[in-house]
Amino acid sequence: MTDVDIDYLKSWIGRERSITDIITPRLASSLNAVLDIDKPVAPGKPAPVGIHWCLAPDIAPMSQIGPDGHPARGSFLPPVPFPRRMWAGGELRFSGDFRIGDEVVRRSTIEDVVLKTGRSGEMIFVTVRHHYSTPRGEVLDERQDLVFRKLEAAGSANPPAAAAAPQTAVHTRKIEANPVLLFRYSAITFNGHRIHYDEPYVKNDENYPGLIFHGPLQANLLLDLATELRNGEIPQTFAFRSVHPLFAGGRVSLNARPQETGTSLWVADQGGGVTMIANC
Helix, strand or coil, rough: CEEEEEHHHHCCCCCEEEEECCHHHHHHHHHHHCCCEEEECCCCCCCCCCHHHCCCCCCCCCEEECCCCCCCCCCCCEEEEEEEEEEEEEEEECCCCCCCCCCCCCCEEEEEEEHHHECEEEEEEEEEEEEEEECCEEEEEEEEEEECCCCCCCCCCCCCCECCCCCCCCCEEEEEHHHHHHHHHHHHCCCCCCHHHHHHHHHCCCCCCCEEEEEEHHHHHHHHHHHHHHHHHHEEEEEEEHHHHCCCCCEEEEEEEEEEEEEEEEEECCCCEEEEEEEC
């Protein structure tokens, strides 16, 4: 029997907020650097793929930060009592493009709050909808799926090995999943979540075996690969889902396989196990 007041948490459904940000040349250059892209930036030129994940972050004073490094819950996001927060997946629907110098308005709405029970126990899923607009109109409709979980006992948080890919990649790109990459992505997204850079915290407080690769960073790398395979054209629709934690250290791979109805993509960890899947 759960002790979660899910009806109270559901009262956050429909809550809205709007934040305005600007795609500066420095922000675009920073994301290019994280993606290991050597490309000059200039006002009016297309922004790097995935720039929206760097816009309008939660900026809270230190006095309002929770123990995990995120802003304390209960303002925009509901005050979910489970301490573990992860990005479970999402979907992007593009109707325009982001350009360097754009003033971008992001309108966000809490769309759903659901309590589920899985193999690891109770989980609360929070669905957030973002609409991004520039002076040219709406550019992107994004759904974000966040999952909150209880802490397991020490040692039990080490998940079993990720499953191998069910298909063979046609295109593969290797990257180094080192802590510097994670830190730089945290910096440009103003993401204070300690699981990405604070190894003592992630091991001692959340009982994971090591630093965890960001969900949106995995998605950003797959979206960049999909765009490259389309000769620079961003897919109109891009859906992705995390299926296993990806831990820092060693080389991981970005993979793609064209299908009759689109392209299947996935991230594989150091042992070849799949950690994120996507399609476009």
